Amino acid sequence: MCSSLKIHCNEKDMNTLLRFKKGVRDPSGMLSSWLPKLDCCRWTGVKCDNITGRVTQLNLPCHTTQPEVVAYQEKDDKSHCLTGEFSLTLLELEFLSYLDFSNNDFKSIQYSSMGNHKCDDLSRGNLPHLCGNSTNLHYLDLSHNYDLLVYNLHWVSRLSSLKYLNLGGVRLPKEIDWLQSVTMLPSLLELTLENCQLENIYPFLQYANFTSLQVLNLAGNDFVSELPSWLFNLSCDISHIDLSQNRINSQLPERFPNFRSIQTLFLSDNYLKGPIPNWLGQLEELKELDLSHNSFSGPIPEGLGNLSSLINLILESNELKGNLPDNLGHLFNLETLAVSKNSLTGIVSERNLRSLTNLKSFSMGSPSLVYDFDPEWVPPFQLVSISLGYVRDKLPAWLFTQSSLKYLIIEDSTASFEPLDKFWNFATQLKFFNLVNNTINGDISNVLLSSEHVWLASNNLRGGMPRISPDVVALTLYNNSLSGSISPLLCDSMKNKSNLVHLDMGYNHLTGELTDCWNDWKSLVHIDLGYNNLTGKIPHSMGSLSNLRFLYLESNKFFGEVPFSLNNCKNLWILDLGHNNLSGVIPNWLGQSVRGLKLRSNQFSGNIPTQLCQLGSLMVMDFASNRLSGPIPNCLHNFTAMLFSNASTYKVGFTVQSPDFSVSIACGIRMFIKGKELNRVYLMNDIDLSNNNLSGSVPLEIYMLTGLQSLNLSHNQLMGTIPQEIGNLKQLEAIDLSRNQFSGEIPVSLSALHYLSVLNLSFNNLMGKIPSGTQLGSTDLSYIGNSDLCGPPLTKICPQDEKSHNITKPVREEDDDDDKSEVYSWFYMGMGIGFAVGFWGVFGTILLNRRCRLVYFRFLHRVCDFVIRKMISIY
Structure with missing residues (x-):
């Protein structure tokens, strides 16, 4: 009897779901159960009402597993996720209350229904009449569909029962009326539009109809304005507001009820400016306020001390000035106080913190801020995280009372860390500690480092290598004064398997050969030993590092050939071996993942191997100052990464994930562009083959690399003409073809390269007139050593210009004055000569x-x- 009473899926709802499925690509078969012959209430992700059989929930988020080490330019693997069109035909499900398609890979929204009837065109801003009734939808989550482009949110405004809306990560670059759409949702409790490329925050609007809103997350957008007052007045009658014109209707009543129910306000990572308004202190229910990473100026308003419910206050990385308000110490519920990286002044003491019994995270540091804590003071809190900057004299004594501390950051400080034994023992309890640009001046050769992430950069640490435990995942000892061999660190036996992913000991005084103990460190992803005094050959055991992506050995004294065993490092992105004494031929066995290859200032010889043309991802090819000979390969157009013009913003690196936190590590490659060395944070499309013995003509294929930003072929034996095709390199910022044997005329197309700021064509056999153009006339040094060149900026006048100068020289007022002056000079000179001749003619006779x-x-x-x-x- 129970079986006979079983409720089946509503046929209308099933047809709506099937229409939706038609526009979706499903590579992993997530919707394989969505078949007409099966009850749709049993389909994957579908839930129906037990009585009516109407669809009430669609829960199909894509689950992606993020590896422990994630490269910046590698997105989460979504090859198994739903993609294609997300059709709003789902809004025809009249009883749908829950809709979650987050973290999929949808590309576009289909605004029109795919049924027999068509709803109004929502892309034009019209509200639908025939798309069904979605008044029951309470929950809508399309977040983390990073490629989903949405032109407007007008379709959202009809979801009158919506309480939760999350479109974080969805692209809304052209949406200027987003606030008008979401303020038509009277029941909305949570709104997340984080990282949506929004630009309009309605700075002149005074009221917004968010009577129920509790969570507002607008972080990571492109807002440029002061903080708008409508954030304070989150309640009014929408009929009195003209959002499209960003102004208030004259019929607006003088007073509106302000429920001030907002509890979470996230506006971080924007371009907001001006003072933080004092009216924020009247948002009585506010629990979380994050205004970090903006450009707010002025003092921290006293009104924030009235927010008795506040739990998290994050104001770091702004331009705030003045003292830390005393009444912030009255926020008894405060768990996070972050005000570092500002320009605060005054004194911070136990008076500011003694009442914050629930404090868990504390971040403070400004150059003019003075710490003055009683050395006997014991705080009433136990911190989990602390960040201090610009500490003078001594570290606060109460720091060592924090037995629950896991994360410690101390930067830009001159404080004494002595006694050092006490500090290093204290550090053993930490999971992460970051000491950067301090004056520790200690010997760490006997120190055991056991934290997961150890960041000890620019502290003038001395002595030999420290010992590390197997728990260490990232170790940075960059820019210190460490000396001796690296072998004690890597070759001492460990009881357990190493988990080290990141090793950075660049800019020290390390000596000796590079150890051959790499077989025990196969988890390494990043190695930087550059700018030391290491010598010997690169050991073959480095080829066992199958996870290696970044290898920096530049500016040492290595010699010999590059070991073929590195061929096993298939994931290698950056290989920097510049400024050593390496010899042999350019390796031709590199994996196709290589993005940066720097071999400059070595002793490499032979031809440039054509096998390198298989490196489609290559963006930096720097072989300068070697002994290479032969022609430039004519297959460089296979560097497909150099076809794109967004290289200057191409940031490389990786993120190391831990259960409780993650650390992002920026990588790159040092490039010599425009005559100077650039940092390693970003990659540019760069080809540098200068200072070699290359011969022949430059292949035309190199001018097909339309995203190329820097080209240096100087100091070679290249010949032939510079073709007009060089004008295809629209993104070119620097070009150096000096000291070769180029002949012919300078192509006119060079003058069309609007980004060009460095040009050097000196010491060739070029001839003819220099084309006109701002980029080509900046200095004559770019053209010296070409005796047959003429025209500005050179003083040599071209023959055709000289002839036209004599025949058709235009007469200007200035020229007329010059001519008169010249006539008068000749007249007076003639009078003088005539007088002399007449006088001596008579008197002499x-x-x-x-x-x-x-x-x-x-x-x-x-x-x-x-x-x-x-x-x-x-x-």
């Missing part, structure tokens, strides 16, 4: 001819006699 002299003096005598007689007669 008188002096040299006797008869002329007698006639002349007789004439003078008569003139004088005549003048004397006239004067006598007058008187």
